[in-house]
Amino acid sequence: MERLLFVEDSALVLKVMRRLVSEASEFEADFAETYAQAEALIQQNGQQYFSAVVDLNLPDAPKGEIVDLTLKSKVPTLVLTATFDEKKRDSLFQKGIVDYVVKENRYSYGYAMKLIKRLQRNHTIKVLVVDDSLVARKQSANLLKKYQFQVVESDGAKTAIKMLIEQPDIKLVITDYNMPDIDGFELVKLIRGKYDKQDLTIIGLSGEGNASLSAKFIKNGANDFLRKPFNQEEFYCRVMHNIESLEAIEIIKDSANRDYLTHLYNRQYFYHITNRQIKYCQEEAIEYSLAVIEIDDFKEFNNIHSEYGDSVLIQFAKQLDKKFGKFITARLNSSQLVAFVWGMSLDDCENQMNEFRAQIKKLSIETDTGEKHLTVSVGLSHSSQMSLRRMLEACGELIRRAQNAGKDLVLYD
Structure with missing residues (x-):
């Protein structure tokens, strides 16, 4: 069972999070109200934590020091904070947090738990990133790894086709447009010759200014398009929207293949x-x-x-x-x-x-x-x-x- 760490000094917020964890039977959790308590728990269980949800303002760490502690311990970290500060948010994303959630209402806590469940499911999803630029490819790959996806990389379309054949469990392809051997449009058409949209999701990327690129990608069979440069939140929202759509189709298909009573295959x-x-x-x-x-x-x-x-x-x-x-x-x-x-x-x-x-x-x-x-x-x-x-x-x-x-x-x- 996955183990979570919650660090929060508000008794009310802790009460809400304890209830949400108890409802999510796939998780266990440790709760800390101070930096010192969290540090002791990490020293004791650091390698066991699947994720951490932390408040920036703690009695003994009022400047967000808790984030440095969890990230240093290689624990994927979600920040819960009472206020929105764009500069602070950008700084935290650069440090490597998974997401930044403002504590506006009860929905915010539910969103945090939803994101944790999403990270857990991402462990089983393999994504192929195709880009001839090493820097751009690593940027996308590192973001995906932060969200716990399995990531494989290709520097061109020909290698990407070979990897899809060798690794049929790939569920998402993120491909750049401008590549030397075969461009992104042609790669999408080649992929769609074998894989339907309900079996494999494709997101096109491009840094070029042509406004028609997104339409061309989608008309050639891509599910979505994202223009470079993009920020982490936009990238994640696009990826998750497409993955969740694919999962919804898989649930419908799976239901059709199940016996109505036993839920074994028919x-x-x-x-x-x-x-x-x-x-x-x-x-x-x-x-x-x-x-x-x-x-x-x-x-x-x-x-x-x-x-x-x-x-x-x-x-x-x-x-x-x-x-x-x-x-x-x-x-x-x-x-x-x-x-x-x-x-x-x-x-x-x-x-x-x-x-x-x-x-x-x-x-x-x-x-x-x-x-x-x-x-x-x-x-x-x-x-x-x-x-x-x-x-x-x-x-x-x-x-x-x-x-x-x-x-x-x-x-x-």
Whole structure:
């Protein structure tokens, strides 16, 4: 769990921030009211702090000395202050703070927490910066790193195309217009030949004075345009607007691929991504396993306790996702769940499945006639070459054998 540091001498503000942290279950926090308390906490936990939110005016540090302390300790820092001072703000941004928030109302504190959550999500987002100017490229890259993005750099369009192919997890491209090999317009057109706007965001940059550049970039497929020189706040707002738009599209797409009840992948999408993963495993000589999990006697249970059937599926799905969430999990039909795993030996996979089977057996299901327990039978198919269709057929036969043998078993081929 991420750990935060709040430094604030106002009891009211601390009370608000404590409540916001308690509502954000992904964070823990330490609170300090003075520079001395903050210094002691940093000495004790400095490397553990994901971010710091600090007040500029403290009883024992009235001139913003706390910012120097947190930045020196390499803690990304947000400043909360009671007054807006443009010179002071510019000075703090030059020092390296993440943002400057004026304590005008309760929304300001909510904004600070929203920004912290954004920084946490940025850890998983990769951005490619394309610019032939080392100075300009480093300026953009350093700003992105300050906001906790993963950053890769390219000094030209040809290298950028190669990096996109080699690193398909890149979500944002920031490209300059004027480059020697291929200009920014052509690069955008090349990228859009393979990546749709809902898959990859592009922001164009230029220091030239031509007023039509922004329109040309966007008409060629860019999502946005920013004129150089830009300030940190403008750059961050443009980047975040585009990233959040991309995330909103991904949420909609992901919802369409999920089972409405269990929130595991649905059958259709499971086939799609598993076939793709099998192809990759075969190319890289990685062994893989398919486990189909049948809930024993679920039809009979559901006929008698129909109002509890959904609860059973939800509980079982949560356990499956907890156990195999880093792989591919899905709901195949009304009584079957499935997990596709790779890079694991048959023995290890069997052990993991038996652990899962034992966990399910312990689950208590409260019904109107008392506590009930259900079991699962698992068919496990392991291969380095077999197709998904053949593995599903093999698992179906293994489940039939398990149920004929008394159920509550894991059988493998």
